[in-house]
Amino acid sequence: MSETDSFIDEVTEEVRRDKLFALMRKYGWIGIALVVLIVGGAGYTEWQKARHKTAAQGFGDSIVAALESDDAAARLAALEAIGADGVGDGAGQRAMVTLLAAHEALRSGDRDGARDRFEALAADPEVSAGYRDLARLKAVILAGAEMDAAERDAALEELAQPGAPFRVLALEQQALVLMADAKDDEALELLRRILEEPDVTAGLRRRVTQLIVILGGDPEAA
Numbered sequence: 341m342s343e344t345d346s347f348i349d350e351v352t353e354e355v356r357r358d359k360l361f362a363l364m365r366k367y368g369w370i371g372i373a374l375v376v377l378i379v380g381g382a383g384y385t386e387w388q389k390a391r392h393k394t395a396a397q398g399f400g401d402s403i404v405a406a407l408e409s410d411d412a413a414a415r416l417a418a419l420e421a422i423g424a425d426g427v428g429d430g431a432g433q434r435a436m437v438t439l440l441a442a443h444e445a446l447r448s449g450d451r452d453g454a455r456d457r458f459e460a461l462a463a464d465p466e467v468s469a470g471y472r473d474l475a476r477l478k479a480v481i482l483a484g485a486e487m488d489a490a491e492r493d494a495a496l497e498e499l500a501q502p503g504a505p506f507r508v509l510a511l512e513q514q515a516l517v518l519m520a521d522a523k524d525d526e527a528l529e530l531l532r533r534i535l536e537e538p539d540v541t542a543g544l545r546r547r548v549t550q551l552i553v554i555l556g557g558d559p560e561a562a
Contacts, residue, residue, distance in 0.1 A: 435471040
């Protein structure tokens with residue numbers, strides 16, 4: 341390579357370096373900002389995870405402490421004092437507390453108080469559909485004959501739709517309604533259908549089988 345070529349190469353390389361440095365001075369802050377954002381974002385995510393974990397642990401500890409009392413009234417008061425603090429799934433926490441409080445009210449003999457809590461939870465739009473359906477089913481069961489028949493039947497029909505989380509339990513309640521109305525043949529048919537459902541639990545299967553026997557049917561024929 342001649343001295344001229346070598347000189348040209350050196351000049352070309354110097355020009356390239358100058359251009360690169362100029363670009364870095366002009367746009368380098370973008371890269372730095374991206375690094376800061378990535379590192380900051382990762383740190384914030386980890387902080388949020390730790391915060392949620394701490395809140396969930398605190399909520400669980402509060403539930404356990406509330407249920408430790410031997411006095412039903414004290415347990416109920418402690419549960420009602422627990423409030424979701426907005427960290428994590430506040431609606432889910434509220435639903436859990438409401439369900440537990442309703443059960444404590446029921447255990448202490450306050451059926452109306454329990455039913456009111458279930459109905460309030462069933463009407464809460466911020467709570468997930470699963471919680472609302474469970475509360476609605478429990479409210480219908482508690483209401484019993486006091487509930488308007490048409491309203492009860494409509495609620496159970498909706499809860500018994502295919503894919504509903506508590507379908508088989510709603511079907512069981514429909515069968516009990518038919519039995520109370522002396523519609524034994526229809527009740528038997530429905531009870532046999534329940535046994536064919538894919539998600540029937542062992543406990544429900546036993547109850548349904550006993551009802552079939554009470555009605556004079558053959559469980560083996562289901």
